[in-house]
Amino acid sequence: MKTIAITIKTVEKTGVLHQIAEKLAIKNFNIIYTHLFVEEDNTGTIYMEIEGVEDDHELINYVNSISDVTSVEFHKTLSDIYGKRVIVVGDGEFMAQAVKGGIMEAEKHNINGERISVDGMMIGGGTQIQEAIIAISRLPRVCALVLSGSMMGGKITNAITRLKESDKEIIVVTLQMPGDVLTASDVTVNDPVQAGAMAVRMVSDIDKLDVYNQII
Amino acid sequence: MKTIAITIKTVEKTGVLHQIAEKLAIKNFNIIYTHLFVEEDNTGTIYMEIEGVEDDHELINYVNSISDVTSVEFHKTLSDIYGKRVIVVGDGEFMAQAVKGGIMEAEKHNINGERISVDGMMIGGGTQIQEAIIAISRLPRVCALVLSGSMMGGKITNAITRLKESDKEIIVVTLQMPGDVLTASDVTVNDPVQAGAMAVRMVSDIDKLDVYNQII
Numbered sequence: 001m002k003t004i005a006i007t008i009k010t011v012e013k014t015g016v017l018h019q020i021a022e023k024l025a026i027k028n029f030n031i032i033y034t035h036l037f038v039e040e041d042n043t044g045t046i047y048m049e050i051e052g053v054e055d056d057h058e059l060i061n062y063v064n065s066i067s068d069v070t071s072v073e074f075h076k077t078l079s080d081i082y083g084k085r086v087i088v089v090g091d092g093e094f095m096a097q098a099v100k101g102g103i104m105e106a107e108k109h110n111i112n113g114e115r116i117s118v119d120g121m122m123i124g125g126g127t128q129i130q131e132a133i134i135a136i137s138r139l140p141r142v143c144a145l146v147l148s149g150s151m152m153g154g155k156i157t158n159a160i161t162r163l164k165e166s167d168k169e170i171i172v173v174t175l176q177m178p179g180d181v182l183t184a185s186d187v188t189v190n191d192p193v194q195a196g197a198m199a200v201r202m203v204s205d206i207d208k209l210d211v212y213n214q215i216i
Numbered sequence: 217m218k219t220i221a222i223t224i225k226t227v228e229k230t231g232v233l234h235q236i237a238e239k240l241a242i243k244n245f246n247i248i249y250t251h252l253f254v255e256e257d258n259t260g261t262i263y264m265e266i267e268g269v270e271d272d273h274e275l276i277n278y279v280n281s282i283s284d285v286t287s288v289e290f291h292k293t294l295s296d297i298y299g300k301r302v303i304v305v306g307d308g309e310f311m312a313q314a315v316k317g318g319i320m321e322a323e324k325h326n327i328n329g330e331r332i333s334v335d336g337m338m339i340g341g342g343t344q345i346q347e348a349i350i351a352i353s354r355l356p357r358v359c360a361l362v363l364s365g366s367m368m369g370g371k372i373t374n375a376i377t378r379l380k381e382s383d384k385e386i387i388v389v390t391l392q393m394p395g396d397v398l399t400a401s402d403v404t405v406n407d408p409v410q411a412g413a414m415a416v417r418m419v420s421d422i423d424k425l426d427v428y429n430q431i432i
Contacts, residue, residue, distance in 0.1 A: 007354060018237035025234040035251040035356060039383040047354045081351045082337065091323055096316045099336065103312045107338040119335040120315065121298065122323040135297045138223060138263050140251065167255040 003032065003051050005077040006060065010044040011068045020046060023066050029053065033078075033140065043070070049077050078140070083115025085141045086199045089132050090148030091124040094175060094192040098148045101196030109204050116200055126155050133159035137166040143203035144171040146195050153179030160184040173199045219248065219267050221293040222276065226260040227284045236262065239282050245269060249294075249356065259286070265293050294356070299331025301357045302415045305348050306364030307340040310391060310408040314364045317412030325420050332416055342371050349375035353382040359419035360387040362411055369395030376400040389415045 010016050024031060033049040053059055056074060063072045086106075088099045102118035109116050121132055129149075133156065136142050145163070147156070157180050160172055164184070173195050174185035182188050187202075189195040201209035226232050240247060249265040269275055272290060279288045302322075304315045318334035325332050337348055345365075349372065352358050361379070363372070373396050376388055380400070389411050390401035398404050403418075405411040417425035 018234065018241040021234035021237050031252065032254045033252060036247065036249060037356065038248045041383060043383070045354075045383070075351070076347065078351060078354065081347050082355075085335075091326075093320075095323075096319045099319055099334075100312045100316055103315055103336040103338050104309075106336075107307055107311075110339050115339070117335055117337040118315075119301075119333055120319040120322075121333040122319050123326050123331075131292065131297050135291070135294060138261075138294065139298075140253065167257060167259070167261070 002053055003049055003077060004053050004056055004059070005047065005049045005075055006063065007073045007075065008046040008048065008063055008069055009071045010046060011070065016044055016068050019068065020063070020066055023062070024048075024050070027062065029059065047078075049079075081115065082117055082141065084143040084203050085117055085119055085139070086144045086146065086196070086203060087119045087121060087136060087139075087142055088146040088148060088196060088199075089121045089123065089129055090146075090175075091122055092148075092150070095120065095122060095148040097192035098146050098175070098196040101191075101193030101198075102146065102200050103196070104193075105197035105200040109200065109206065112206055114204060114206060116203065118196065118200070124149070126152075130155045130159040133163055136170065137163055137168050142168070142170060144173065144199040146199045147172065147174045147181060147185065148192055148195065149175070149177060151177055151179045152181035157181050157184045171199065171202050173202070218269055219265055219293060220269050220272055220275070221263065221265045221291055222279065223289045223291065224262040224264070224279055224285055225287045226262060227286065232260055232284050235284065236279070236282055239278070240264075240266070243278065245275065263294075265295075297331070298333055298357065300359040300419050301333055301335055301355070302360045302362065302412070302419060303335045303337060303352060303355075303358055304362040304364060304412060304415075305337045305339065305345055306362075306391075307338055308364075308366070311336065311338060311364040313408035314362050314391070314412035317407075317409030317414075318362065318416050319412070320409075321413035321416040325416065325422065328422055330420060330422060332419065334412065334416070340365070342368075346371045346375040349379055352386065353379055353384050358384070358386060360389065360415040362415045363388065363390045363397060363401065364408055364411065365391070365393060367393055367395045368397035373397050373400045387415065387418050389418070 099120040315336040
């Protein structure tokens with residue numbers, strides 16, 4: 001029994017996902033992650049990671065036999081290809097430095113067989129940053145958040161508290177700055193390059209930095 | 217009729233997505249993007265963007281009434297919050313510079329109300345880069361790819377050709393380097409910072425750089 005990923009192209013019409021999910025449910029395949037797009041030509045693309053697959057070929061033949069399916073492709077899961085995500089949110093030169101620190105650190109880990117990517121979201125403004133932080137719990141594969149700015153607090157702090165209460169385990173690293181954001185984050189770092197690098201090391205499986213044991 | 221996003225928390229069991237999609241299909245709601253996770257505590261989270269919604273409250277009440285649904289939350293779509301994604305793939309200092317160029321350029325656009333993020337995937341090795349490029353067509357919101365390395369070609373070039381043939385319209389910017397990768401990309405740029413910035417300007421709606429009209 002293993003987890004595999006497939007991409008299904010379909011004729012797009014209301015309810016087509018329902019049909020396909022139904023057909024997979026009958027066979028006791030368990031969809032653990034899926035996303036669906038409607039393409040510009042009005043066809044649909046469904047990406048699915050499915051648990052409990054005994055026979056890949058049987059699954060593919062089965063999906064191919066579903067009406068409205070035009071093709072099925074079998075491949076590695078997005079987690080295998082892209083791995084963990086570290087998201088950096090903030091603005092200005094310091095934020096770019098934090099992304100750079102994360103990326104350079106990720107290179108070392110990726111050479112050793114890990115997969116960590118660093119996503120930079122250059123935005124300012126309390127409301128925009130608040131929205132971006134809250135929505136992180138809805139993004140796949142995110143393991144750490146780095147906040148880089150001149151001053152953060154209030155609604156941003158509330159957003160972090162809310163993120164921490166969600167089911168996801170997301171480490172929050174904050175640059176040293178004025179504002180009560182520091183009270184909600186896991187670690188505060190002075191240097192932006194180091195903040196990015198530290199976030200990557202904290203989510204790494206190899207050469208992991210256990211910050212909690214360093215600060216006693 | 218508008219597009220709205222909801223997050224549904226459910227009891228996780230095989231087929232629960234099917235049940236929910238079925239209930240939405242009956243009501244003629246059209247799911248245009250969805251993703252589903254299984255959380256560590258074995259509950260499920262379903263994020264859905266749904267087209268053709270006339271009454272938000274009616275939808276939320278309706279979803280709440282479905283068995284196995286524990287909560288429903290209504291919010292902005294991920295596209296509204298995170299916007300377009302530029303992905304930079306490659307390794308070394310130049311790659312970090314390309315990400316930095318993209319991020320600094322994105323700041324200007326985001327201040328003006330756009331949403332563009334830059335995702336750095338620091339990897340080397342033909343096979344790994346090939347996999348990452350092919351899988352980009354399965355990622356949401358990606359508009360441009362920047363390739364930064366010392367030499368790329370062969371299977372990487374084939375992967376770009378395949379990406380170009382997919383339904384997605386993704387701009388490919390490549391650093392000047394040896395290898396036939398240049399033949400498959402849209403633009404070749406000498407300076408890595410400029411390559412990242414250019415990719416952001418090419419996907420922007422405001423202050424858009426129309427490269428094709430510059431090189432005649």
